[in-house]
Amino acid sequence: MLKRIRRVLALFCFTLLTLLLLDVSGVLHHWLGWLAKVQLLPALLAMNVGVVLALCVLTLVFGRIYCSVICPLGVMQDGFAWLGRRRKKNRYSWSPEKRWLRYGLLGGMIVALATGVNIVVALLAPYSAYGRIVGSLVRPMYARVNNGLALLAERVDSYAFYEVDVWLKSLPTLVVAAATLVVLAWLAWRNGRTYCNTVCPVGTLLSLLARFSWFKVRIDNDRCVTCGLCAKNCKASCIDFKNHRVDYSRCVACGDCIEKCNKQAIRYTPAMRHKVSCPSETEAQSPDASRRAFLAVSALSATAALAQEGKKVDGGLAVVEQKVAPVRQTPVTPPGSLSASNMAKHCTACQLCVSTCPNDVLRPSSDLSTFMQPTSSFEHGFCRPECVKCSEVCPTGAIRPITRAEKTSIQAGHAVWIKKNCVPLTDERECGNCARHCPVGAITMVPIDENDENSLHVPAVNEARCIGCGACEHVCPASPLSAIIVEGHEVHRTI
Numbered sequence: 001m002l003k004r005i006r007r008v009l010a011l012f013c014f015t016l017l018t019l020l021l022l023d024v025s026g027v028l029h030h031w032l033g034w035l036a037k038v039q040l041l042p043a044l045l046a047m048n049v050g051v052v053l054a055l056c057v058l059t060l061v062f063g064r065i066y067c068s069v070i071c072p073l074g075v076m077q078d079g080f081a082w083l084g085r086r087r088k089k090n091r092y093s094w095s096p097e098k099r100w101l102r103y104g105l106l107g108g109m110i111v112a113l114a115t116g117v118n119i120v121v122a123l124l125a126p127y128s129a130y131g132r133i134v135g136s137l138v139r140p141m142y143a144r145v146n147n148g149l150a151l152l153a154e155r156v157d158s159y160a161f162y163e164v165d166v167w168l169k170s171l172p173t174l175v176v177a178a179a180t181l182v183v184l185a186w187l188a189w190r191n192g193r194t195y196c197n198t199v200c201p202v203g204t205l206l207s208l209l210a211r212f213s214w215f216k217v218r219i220d221n222d223r224c225v226t227c228g229l230c231a232k233n234c235k236a237s238c239i240d241f242k243n244h245r246v247d248y249s250r251c252v253a254c255g256d257c258i259e260k261c262n263k264q265a266i267r268y269t270p271a272m273r274h275k276v277s278c279p280s281e282t283e284a285q286s287p288d289a290s291r292r293a294f295l296a297v298s299a300l301s302a303t304a305a306l307a308q309e310g311k312k313v314d315g316g317l318a319v320v321e322q323k324v325a326p327v328r329q330t331p332v333t334p335p336g337s338l339s340a341s342n343m344a345k346h347c348t349a350c351q352l353c354v355s356t357c358p359n360d361v362l363r364p365s366s367d368l369s370t371f372m373q374p375t376s377s378f379e380h381g382f383c384r385p386e387c388v389k390c391s392e393v394c395p396t397g398a399i400r401p402i403t404r405a406e407k408t409s410i411q412a413g414h415a416v417w418i419k420k421n422c423v424p425l426t427d428e429r430e431c432g433n434c435a436r437h438c439p440v441g442a443i444t445m446v447p448i449d450e451n452d453e454n455s456l457h458v459p460a461v462n463e464a465r466c467i468g469c470g471a472c473e474h475v476c477p478a479s480p481l482s483a484i485i486v487e488g489h490e491v492h493r494t495i
Contacts, residue, residue: 003255042395080188122349131350192235207249223265332488336391346398378470413468421483434472
């Protein structure tokens with residue numbers, strides 16, 4: 001029964017969170033956004049005290065149930081482990097924990113959070129790894145299926161589906177996501193929960209509390225015949241059946257061992273209902289070890305609080321060269337991110353904002369200092385002043401919630417005119433596309449010759465009014481490089 005309940009809850013959380021990451025309609029975040037915000041590391045970074053306390057209480061009561069029910073990467077690993085179990089049954093065995101590696105990686109995560117080394121946090125964070133796998137590998141296929149349904153619906157005069165653009169937003173992020181999937185699949189297929197119990201810093205952090213959980217998997221020495229079936233089916237490799245001991249720091253309360261024991265010698269019970277004759281991992285822990293565990297939890301919490309397609313044709317008349325992103329001196333971070341520093345300290349590169357952006361503005365950065373974090377670029381669209389979806393879905397506080405009114409007063413960057421690319425100078429004809437489409441009226445057309453009102457007009461940018469939305473860069477007819485581009489601000493300004 002325990003295993004069935006866990007599976008139902010795990011599939012529920014996993015399916016809904018996956019749908020949130022796959023959503024092309026932009027509406028599911030209103031209903032499912034909470035699933036991203038109850039992930040432990042995002043909650044710590046966002047200083048969401050209620051969620052963090054709830055997860056701590058959940059772990060102190062039930063053990064590491066978070067890892068087997070709420071964490072999507074843990075549930076995905078269970079799927080790969082199930083495939084491996086079909087190949088060979090009773091294939092696991094007890095293995096001591098590699099404490100030096102577990103706590104070394106946890107310490108590395110703490111240091112990375114404190115110093116703003118995003119790449120380490122992004123690679124180790126389990127929810128973010130799953131977000132990249134879904135966003136980079138699964139979502140393009142999902143979008144193509146959606147486009148096929150949109151085509152069929154159009155044939156019957158239905159608009160239940162609409163077509164969306166499918167394009168490669170970041171090759172490096174795609175490579176990282178594919179490599180992560182291959183490594184995780186191989187580890188889980190061969191050895192079950194190796195990643196969770198040896199590499200994942202979130203699992204290690206929760207293990208510090210799980211040692212003291214009220215409900216635990218306990219072995220009844222009087223009933224146990226030392227057959228080893230529990231250990232051979234424990235994907236966490238945490239049951240030492242010869243000594244009747246369970247490493248509670250690695251147990252994820254999956255229930256596999258209980259199901260396989262035919263002597264009913266192993267149960268998931270509260271402390272007061274079961275007495276274990278052999279010393280448990282918790283009882284053997286010294287006061288100094290307990291003190292270190294408490295300090296490690298406090299350190300991470302404090303650190304999190306402080307840091308935290310081919311060618312296109314224009315009207316069937318002429319081939320238009322596809323735009324490419326300019327080299328910006330300062331990247332443009334989304335409105336609501338406050339500053340490049342705030343983004344670096346809080347973002348775990350889960351790609352939820354990138355997937356949710358309806359204007360195709362956000363994409364993962366390829367710069368090593370901000371690797372895989374969202375940055376704005378305007379080849380496929382611009383950041384519409386009325387859209388605040390990225391700020392609504394961000395679970396870590398890297399992009400703070402803002403209203404539509406607030407967004408129109410945030411300067412994420414400013415437009416810069418590139419004289420050599422401008423159509424009035426290259427083609428000797430009037431243009432003014434940037435001025436006509438600027439939503440805040442920050443661009444005016446002025447005579448290139450100030451002494452001749454009849455001379456060709458070129459854009460002049462009022463930086464005090466510009467909000468860096470990228471409309472001018474997006475609509476500029478100059479290709480492949482626009483004649484007007486947006487340079488970001490290290491710290492956002494309010495106008």
